[in-house]
Amino acid sequence: xxxxxxxxVPLADALRTHLKNxxxxxxxxxxxxxxxxxxxxxxxxxxxxxxxxxxMKPLDNLCHPVSVIKESAELAADAFGxxxxxxxxxxxxxxxxxxxxxxxxxxxxxxxxxNVHRSAINALILSGAVPVYVDPGxxxxxxxxxxxxxxxxxxxxxSNPDAKAVLVNNPTYYGICPDIKGIAELTRRHxxxxxxxxxxxxxxxxxxxxxxxxxxxxxxxxxxSAVSMHKTGGSLTQSSLLLCxxxxxxxxxxxxxxxxxxxxxxxxxxxxxxxxxxxxALNGEKIFAKVIEYAEYARSEINKLGGYCxxxxxxxxxxNCYAFDRTKLSVNTLGIGLAGIxxxxxxxDEYGIQAEFGxxxxxxxxxxxxxRPQEIERLIAALSEIKRTKGKEPIKQPIAEYIEPKVxxxxxxxxxxDKKSVPLNETAGKVSGEFVMCYPPGxxxxxxxxxxxxxxxxxxxxxxxxxxxxxxxxxxxxxxxNTIGSKN
Amino acid sequence: xELWYTENHTENVRFSIKVDRHLTSITSEFQRIxxxxxxxxxxxxxxxxxxxxxxxxxxxxHEMITHIPMAVNPGIRNILLIGAGDGGALRELCxxxxxxxxxxxxxxxxxxxxxxxxxxxxxxxxNDPRVTVYYEDGLKFIRDKVGVYDLIxxxxxxxxxxxxxxxxxxxxxxxxxxxxxxxILINQHESVFYDEYADSMxxxxxxxxxxxxxxxxxxxxxxxxxxxxxxxxFASETFDPVxxxxxxxWNNLGIKTRYYNTELHKGCFALPxxxxxxx
Numbered sequence: 056x057x058x059x060x061x062x063x064v065p066l067a068d069a070l071r072t073h074l075k076n077x078x079x080x081x082x083x084x085x086x087x088x089x090x091x092x093x094x095x096x097x098x099x100x101x102x103x104x105x106x107x108x109x110x111m112k113p114l115d116n117l118c119h120p121v122s123v124i125k126e127s128a129e130l131a132a133d134a135f136g137x138x139x140x141x142x143x144x145x146x147x148x149x150x151x152x153x154x155x156x157x158x159x160x161x162x163x164x165x166x167x168x169x170n171v172h173r174s175a176i177n178a179l180i181l182s183g184a185v186p187v188y189v190d191p192g193x194x195x196x197x198x199x200x201x202x203x204x205x206x207x208x209x210x211x212x213x214s215n216p217d218a219k220a221v222l223v224n225n226p227t228y229y230g231i232c233p234d235i236k237g238i239a240e241l242t243r244r245h246x247x248x249x250x251x252x253x254x255x256x257x258x259x260x261x262x263x264x265x266x267x268x269x270x271x272x273x274x275x276x277x278x279x280s281a282v283s284m285h286k287t288g289g290s291l292t293q294s295s296l297l298l299c300x301x302x303x304x305x306x307x308x309x310x311x312x313x314x315x316x317x318x319x320x321x322x323x324x325x326x327x328x329x330x331x332x333x334x335x336a337l338n339g340e341k342i343f344a345k346v347i348e349y350a351e352y353a354r355s356e357i358n359k360l361g362g363y364c365x366x367x368x369x370x371x372x373x374x375n376c377y378a379f380d381r382t383k384l385s386v387n388t389l390g391i392g393l394a395g396i397x398x399x400x401x402x403x404d405e406y407g408i409q410a411e412f413g414x415x416x417x418x419x420x421x422x423x424x425x426x427r428p429q430e431i432e433r434l435i436a437a438l439s440e441i442k443r444t445k446g447k448e449p450i451k452q453p454i455a456e457y458i459e460p461k462v463x464x465x466x467x468x469x470x471x472x473d474k475k476s477v478p479l480n481e482t483a484g485k486v487s488g489e490f491v492m493c494y495p496p497g498x499x500x501x502x503x504x505x506x507x508x509x510x511x512x513x514x515x516x517x518x519x520x521x522x523x524x525x526x527x528x529x530x531x532x533x534x535x536x537n538t539i540g541s542k543n
Numbered sequence: 544x545e546l547w548y549t550e551n552h553t554e555n556v557r558f559s560i561k562v563d564r565h566l567t568s569i570t571s572e573f574q575r576i577x578x579x580x581x582x583x584x585x586x587x588x589x590x591x592x593x594x595x596x597x598x599x600x601x602x603x604x605h606e607m608i609t610h611i612p613m614a615v616n617p618g619i620r621n622i623l624l625i626g627a628g629d630g631g632a633l634r635e636l637c638x639x640x641x642x643x644x645x646x647x648x649x650x651x652x653x654x655x656x657x658x659x660x661x662x663x664x665x666x667x668x669x670n671d672p673r674v675t676v677y678y679e680d681g682l683k684f685i686r687d688k689v690g691v692y693d694l695i696x697x698x699x700x701x702x703x704x705x706x707x708x709x710x711x712x713x714x715x716x717x718x719x720x721x722x723x724x725x726x727i728l729i730n731q732h733e734s735v736f737y738d739e740y741a742d743s744m745x746x747x748x749x750x751x752x753x754x755x756x757x758x759x760x761x762x763x764x765x766x767x768x769x770x771x772x773x774x775x776x777f778a779s780e781t782f783d784p785v786x787x788x789x790x791x792x793w794n795n796l797g798i799k800t801r802y803y804n805t806e807l808h809k810g811c812f813a814l815p816x817x818x819x820x821x822x
Contacts, residue, residue, distance in 0.1 A: 429708050432682040436713035
């Protein structure tokens with residue numbers, strides 16, 4: 056029997072061999088296996104410090120991979136069903152930006168939902184591409200932005216036949232997925248690229264066929280995908296993959312990545328990608344079957360508590376919410392009279408439980424390979440206690456987490472325009488010159504070039520009052536916004 | 544040949560007992576379980592390397608975790624034991640005829656099975672008809688119980704292992720909800736002699752104090768536990784552990800104990816000066 060090629064880890068093996076050879080370092084990094092920074096070595100451990108090495112012939116070079124990095128990337132491409140894969144060490148932000156810049160130049164149109172991560176809009180500022188926003192739809196029950204229906208993408212394509220690409224979230228932070236196969240069929244027919252921000256979708260490539268999970272973009276006709284291996288795939292924070300399909304000129308993508316990516320790629324991050332890929336390829340089905348079981352258990356137990364709404368596949372309507380990522384544990388908290396961000400803060404400050412994020416109406420807990428039943432019981436018990444001890448009258452009206460943007464100026468032009476700092480409550484009717492967002496989740500409330508409305512000002516005020524951490528503005532307190540001047 | 548069981552009490556302190564034989568070693572879904580036969584302490588039960596009990600001194604722990612609440616409220620009828628899979632606390636409670644119902648929620652069936660086989664004297668209570676055993680996470684077990692128990696005893700393992708969830712605010716809050724109006728919560732409170740545990744045990748006391756009107760800590764001398772000085776928590780909305788002691792009533796029951804007595808009961812709540820954070 057031949058060995059499964061996914062068992063091999065060329066990069067991790069090369070690193071192991073390098074350590075065994077006891078090479079004397081007269082290169083960077085200057086800590087030289089930890090000797091030069093004893094306190095850091097004590098914190099991280101000697102082995103981690105020894106693995107922190109620089110490019111050299113036996114370890115290949117991230118900017119120009121020809122040996123072990125190349126082999127590892129090829130294995131990653133195979134594992135994800137892609138033609139090529141690139142190791143990214145600047146987070147999925149780097150992957151998303153390289154993905155968009157690979158297919159869009161200044162002035163090119165890209166069709167996308169507006170409830171994207173800021174990295175996607177950053178890419179528009181860097182490349183000068185112009186967004187054509189598609190309304191992703193809002194869940195009336197929960198208030199969150201959804202996933203763009205294939206029908207509304209088709210309309211956008213027909214109205215903008217010159218657009219170069221369509222970008223989708225697969226899934227959104229909350230776990231909502233679009234009809235990716237349907238959208239892929241549209242982009243194929245109209246000669247556009249289909250790009251997928253799969254920052255939260257690594258596991259889609261490794262779940263069993265019978266789990267009722269959404270498919271990964273590269274297996275559904277997508278052309279490129281940015282996947283956060285570190286989010287649910289088990290690699291180290293900041294490590295990510297950019298995947299390319301048949302239609303994409305991967306050599307050009309490599310050039311684009313090298314515009315902004317470091318020339319000193321961390322071997323800790325890259326080795327973690329190699330080992331995480333192996334683990335996913337060999338054990339992913341088993342791992343995520345467990346994760347789905349845990350998430351579904353938690354969902355049903357939390358719903359039994361009353362007041363909370365841990366939503367799931369029942370949101371699926373065949374349109375804006377085509378499919379749901381069952382590993383996501385998103386909980387609407389308005390039924391116990393508290394904002395999601397309030398529950399999020401109480402969980403951490405009083406119960407020692409760190410959730411992924413809380414927005415105005417919802418709380419998101421990430422479930423992944425590292426979870427155990429004991430911790431899930433703690434989360435459920437803490438939610439039960441928060442309801443018992445702090446619950447109030449339900450907040451009846453769902454709060455719209457997504458506000459339809461009014462784009463006045465393209466992002467790049469707006470970002471570089473002359474700006475004036477204006478107090479928040481005087482900004483109505485003006486055009487924002489910067490981002491405003493709650494972090495996490497990092498989905499902009501305002502992006503450069505968008506009109507500031509009363510509804511947006513009210514949202515920002517409310518988010519602040521509830522304790523959201525507002526970022527993106529030059530003014531760190533987000534009391535003032537840089538504006539481009541009045542609309543008229 | 545010499546065989547020694549060694550437990551690290553801290554990174555720099557070791558405690559060793561010479562053993563005759565290693566009787567069993569199994570790995571359950573939750574932990575590794577070992578039983579040793581020793582010369583000085585009789586049989587030892589060890590979970591994940593931590594010494595849980597020895598035949599020679601287990602009575603101190605089990606008497607102190609049970610008779611203190613029973614002497615404060617002789618009206619206790621319904622009891623929940625969380626953890627306690629070795630059966631020691633159950634054995635003590637089963638000596639009270641007035642108790643009507645005891646639920647025991649232990650996460651690991653393998654602990655109960657091992658103790659029934661290797662510590663038969665300890666495990667006698669499992670045969671009592673008033674006892675029902677649930678093999679469930681304690682935290683999960685109490686989630687849907689409201690106002691039903693007169694006494695909850697948390698007989699957990701180490702706060703950094705399987706039992707971590709039993710040292711949390713969400714757990715104590717759920718206990719409060721599961722207790723009747725005049726219920727009592729007893730928890731094993733570790734020791735605060737070594738720094739590693741001191742912080743987490745002070746936090747535990749804070750959490751319990753924030754949830755119950757009365758929260759006190761009492762002590763016992765247990766030779767084989769780290770530092771030998773062991774603590775327990777007593778919490779209630781209504782009972783003061785010393786002022787409400789029903790000494791005469793308890794002594795009339797005629798329960799024979801080796802460590803506990805009603806005079807010691809009054810004294811064990813008087814803590815050393817440097818334990819002021821636990822008052």
